[in-house]
Amino acid sequence: MDEKIKIIGITANTSWYLYNFRKNTILAIIDEGFEVFAIAPKDDYSGKLEELGCKFIHIDIDSGGTNPVNDLATFYNFYKIYRSNSIDVVLNFTPKNNIYSTLAAKLVDIKSINNIAGLGTLFISESFASKIARILYKYSQSKADFIFFQNEDDRALFKSHQIAQNVKSDRLPGSGADLSRFIVSPASDDGVVRFLLIARMLFDKGIGQYVEAARALKSKYGNNVEFRLLGFLDVDNPSAVTKAQMNAWVDEGVINYLGTSDNVEAEIAQVDCMVLPSYYREGVPKSLLEAGAMGKPIVTTDNVGCRETVDNGFNGFICEPRSTKSLTDALDKIISMSHSERLKLGMNSRHKIENEFDEKIVIKKYLLALNSL
Template identity: 85%
Template sequence: MNNIVITANTSWYVYNFRKNTIRALIESGFSVVVVAPRDEYSEKLQELGCSFINIRIDSGGTNPVNDLKTFYDFYKIYKSAKIDIVLNFTPKNNIYSTLAARLAGVKSINNIAGLGTLFISESFASKIARVLYKYSQSKADFIFFQNEDDRALFKSHKIAQNVKSDRLPGSGADLSRFIVSPAPDDGVTRFLLIARMLFDKGIGQYVDAARALKKQYGDAVEFRLLGFLDVDNPSAVSKAQMNTWVDEGVVNYLGTSDNVEAEIAQVDCMVLPSYYREGVPKSLLEAGAMGKPIVTTDNVGCRETVDDAYNGFICEPRSTESLTDALNKIVAMSHEQRLVLGNNSRIKIEQEFDEKIVIQKYLLALSSFS
């Protein structure tokens, strides 16, 4: 089991979420090939010491012809290359790479990093996707879940009941990169939301809460947004909408960054009012590792990161009022009180969400196939 493929729907994802996993695999003697759509991060992946193969994946699309092409491309790669095992990440990869690997006689380990609206929406596309998920996951050799809710959902829907599984602490946080960085004590309380700019992530509620608190506190509060805008998703926030909010003076949009720790360091609190079915949000883990209080929703994947009133606050999904109340609690605190919550966040991340736990579980799973 020396030749490993890692697949995801973007090279950006693999580099930003699985870079240290790749390093650990190479250090352990594995040969690693990344199969993903080519983007500006593909070359960075090769610099880590792995090979790269480009593949077409219409990650947000519902065209069955495109998906069949993706499946066939995976199959050609697995038949032509000497591959022992495939590590799949992101939804379409979990489906089509798994099926192609089984057909080619290659083992696969899947990572269920949240299920979005897949088991909530009753659209035709979602119903088809559920059938594909149910069929494909039964062909996997091992499944990692990022939270117990998703694991229970698979059980209740009788998905992959005979496939071995385990729970990971999300994708973990790199505790050596994300270190405690107190915000400046200058009388301004700064909030940050890092995510793809989707309304399902609670962007609308965040903006509404910001509007209410700006009206109350003026320039003594600041609300920032960081993440991909105008993405290929029905819930996407448009550039025009973001510009309207920025022009109104409600939020500051920071674009995207490869140096998110610099942005997190400047703020007093990380916020994610998501009602999307998350895995465990990476932004919350990284902010917690940097000693930031967290405000998030009582939602799948999100609630795991907060012990209410210990390292932050949990609010109701889709409720601007509940979110505003939680953020107001942060504003009302002294700088020292916020630092106490932040220190508790660091402790929680160290104990429960260290990325090394994730990597060791992957190495252990791989060793079971040798």
């Protein structure tokens, strides 16, 4: 890096995301001598980004919406920010940022490094909005200078759709796990087997199958099993679980809903197994990486991004997407094990995360990409 301090922009559709998923990346970039501008909608985490040493710039992003006027405004606002700040390289996270920040940056000759963290329903749905989004993805990603993928499926998908074929790319192990924060924490051996699912409360994440499996296993094992949910409820998404629906499950006694938490490690520590029966196109789910780092067995689906976190039978079980029976059978296997067998699977999870998903691998690749540009 030359003597002039380079300014790096880092963008996402919430400040919450930047703080919770990219905090250590931001700190490492600052440590390298770069100045960092965090560009995201203002929320409770914007101040925390400033405390890390970022300059914070607010931008309006309608992350779940499909209104073209709003999206055009987002693009124009990115353009205004880039025109009036001497940013050298911008790191984009989350879908709309990958599109509109890249296009705006290109207009003012700022380089872009994009992160494809799962493509959701974008390449599955044949809705008009998805078709438009695919066109925008194809056009915008060809303007990027570097693209990081979180799994090989997404990289192959870009290739098959001939998206950004001439752009340099690399694969990251998801967003990685902070192995110093997420340490091995065995569950207590008190006769109750506890499961936890951490995600935005979307049916696409397999919440419905989890609840049905919980219902079946509660009727079989009674109070010797417990099923917990943690994550944002009633989000702006067509697949969202409503408050009324959640309350009904809680009242029925099938589910314990924990709300949201900034201290997820305290919640993960208490449980015997982490579950994510998602059939959404994931990047690599952070909740599974963090639970694995804490020495928890994992039950997840044979689905893009999820299957990377489990070697079936070694550190957990892989079940069929959308199949309540397959999920119930996998959870039943966990319940039927002895406490020490579950701990053994959990230690296998820790070793897998250490070897393949250490956040330091991710940070090192980002610094290399930045310095290469």
